[in-house]
Amino acid sequence: MSVQSHTKRLTAPDIARKKGGEPVVALTAYHAHTAKIVDPFVDLLLVGDSLGMVMHGYETTVPVPLDLMIRHAQAVVRGSEKGLVVVDMPFGSYEESPQVAFRNAARVLKETGAGAVKLEGGTHMAETIQYLTDRGIPVMAHIGMTPQSVNVFGSFKAQGRRRSEWAKFEEDARAISDAGAFAVVVEALAELLAARITRQIPIPTIGIGASAECDGQILVLEDLLGLSPRVPKFVKEYAQLGDAIRNAVSAYADDVRSRQFPGDENTYPMLDDEESEAQPEPKTASR
Numbered sequence: 001m002s003v004q005s006h007t008k009r010l011t012a013p014d015i016a017r018k019k020g021g022e023p024v025v026a027l028t029a030y031h032a033h034t035a036k037i038v039d040p041f042v043d044l045l046l047v048g049d050s051l052g053m054v055m056h057g058y059e060t061t062v063p064v065p066l067d068l069m070i071r072h073a074q075a076v077v078r079g080s081e082k083g084l085v086v087v088d089m090p091f092g093s094y095e096e097s098p099q100v101a102f103r104n105a106a107r108v109l110k111e112t113g114a115g116a117v118k119l120e121g122g123t124h125m126a127e128t129i130q131y132l133t134d135r136g137i138p139v140m141a142h143i144g145m146t147p148q149s150v151n152v153f154g155s156f157k158a159q160g161r162r163r164s165e166w167a168k169f170e171e172d173a174r175a176i177s178d179a180g181a182f183a184v185v186v187e188a189l190a191e192l193l194a195a196r197i198t199r200q201i202p203i204p205t206i207g208i209g210a211s212a213e214c215d216g217q218i219l220v221l222e223d224l225l226g227l228s229p230r231v232p233k234f235v236k237e238y239a240q241l242g243d244a245i246r247n248a249v250s251a252y253a254d255d256v257r258s259r260q261f262p263g264d265e266n267t268y269p270m271l272d273d274e275e276s277e278a279q280p281e282p283k284t285a286s287r
């Protein structure tokens, strides 16, 4: 257990300063109650667009609307006090132009109180990252396997496992770093490539399926809790909450059916002075 002491919320520059130091600990959070539980242990809470898949049953992150991200981000900000809250810009909300990206990212910061946004893409998003950063919006980049491009990639699969693919990802890392991103998520990249990128850029690399060579790690909370029906190879399940929920709900259903629940301890009796007069109607009484 390592609860971090704190006085105020971490900022994007606080995260940037952790480059090369003790690893940055990050997790996704989609709600107030989980944010509150997670917050003491992490540096950064990501309101990821994976919430579309995890919470809302979409097959990919592509359909997620900006308004849904904002609703969840408001809850996470209310539930947390120490971690930097970063919000994923969903597919379609930033790619068109730096101006559209600014308008939507400004909405996110104004309406949620989050401290930064994250967007997917390398060289082709550098201009937008610079535009937002210059205008007061801290940007976390996201390179490697970028789930919003699943329709281009064809599936969610690891990248950079052949040396011939390295140059493209190294250019992406350099471009987003030069453009002013304060950190970068590096997703599903071969270990050797993640290590090279981490050495080559001056901002923290936050890995997901990108080895222990990164400056920090992030996972989807529900995945590490054992709540996701299928998890990628890079997930370690630290609990089996899916099993715990099944057991609890099954016991509840049995208790209701056998009238074991609610018991006397869950029931309101009449007040003492009324007890003697209290005559319940028989269960079969007709009206």
Ligand SMILES: Nc1nc(=O)c2c([nH]1)NC[C@@H]1CN(c3ccc(C(=O)N[C@@H](CCC(=O)O)C(=O)O)cc3)CN21
Binding pocket: 050, 053, 054, 061, 147, 155, 156, 157, 158, 188, 220, 223, 228, 231, 232, 233
């Ligand atoms: N719950 C959850 N956890 C995640 O980590 C996550 C999401 N959702 N949604 C957005 C993206 C999608 N992610 C994924 C999803 C699946 C694989 C996966 O299973 N990959 C396999 C097979 C890929 C293939 O079809 O070839 C692999 O071995 O890489 C990886 C990353 C990571 N992100």
Ligand SMILES: CC(C)C(=O)C(=O)O
Binding pocket: 028, 046, 047, 048, 049, 050, 051, 088, 142, 185, 208, 218, 219, 220
């Ligand atoms: C997995 C993380 C990096 C993410 O982008 C998400 O949860 O949407």
Ligand SMILES: [Mg+2]
Binding pocket: 048, 049, 050, 061, 088, 147
């Ligand atoms: Mg995402």
